[in-house]
Structures are given as C-alpha cells and as structure tokens.
Amino acid sequence: MAKHYSNGMPAAELAxxxxxxxxxxxxxxxxxxxxPLASGEIAVRNSRFPDGPALVYTRAEMAAFLAGAKDGEFDDVLS
Structure with missing residues (x-):
C-alpha cells in the first residue's frame, strides 16, 4: 500500500x-x-521548524509555482 501524504502533516513523519x-x-x-517524496509529490517546510508542518504539492502544482516565480509573478510580495 502506498504511503499517503497530507498537507500540514508533521515534517518529522517524513522520515x-x-x-x-x-x-x-x-x-x-x-x-x-x-x-521529493516517493509518491512523486514534493514536500515543503520551514527550516526554522523542522518538525513542524509540511505542505505537500503535486509535481504539476510545484511546476506551476516555479514557472510563476521565474517569471517574476510573485516579486510584489516582497515590496
């Protein structure tokens, strides 16, 4: 049975x-x-809280985000 990953799960559970x-x-x-997770999904966490929650994204979701970041679509959040 494949491991199920969910948003907000403790990052510590991703041993x-x-x-x-x-x-x-x-x-x-x-x-x-x-x-990267065995399921093909990608987990994201805050390094200041390594055991805290992890957000889990599909490859398509992460690809869309990275493409937008590369195009500068999110630059305004830092201004």
Missing amino acids: GVSWRKSKYSGAMGNCVEVA
Whole structure:
C-alpha cells in the first residue's frame, strides 16, 4: 500500500526524505526546504521548524509555482 501524504502533516513523519534548501538561504535559518517524496509529490517546510508542518504539492502544482516565480509573478510580495 502506498504511503499517503497530507498537507500540514508533521515534517518529522517524513522520515528518510532528503530535505534541501536554496544556496540563497541565510545562515539564520530563514529558508524554505523541499523534499521529493516517493509518491512523486514534493514536500515543503520551514527550516526554522523542522518538525513542524509540511505542505505537500503535486509535481504539476510545484511546476506551476516555479514557472510563476521565474517569471517574476510573485516579486510584489516582497515590496
């Protein structure tokens, strides 16, 4: 039976996944980390709360978000 992942699940329950963060992340833990899951989905967590909730996205959802970020669609949230 395939493992079921759900949004908001404790990241600690995702044992064995390889979390990684951007090289642009600061040394103070101000980063978002991502991990590919066996299901093909992608988990996202806040590095300051490694055991906290993880959000789980499909590959299509993550691809749409990354395409928008690359196009600058979300630049306004930092202004």
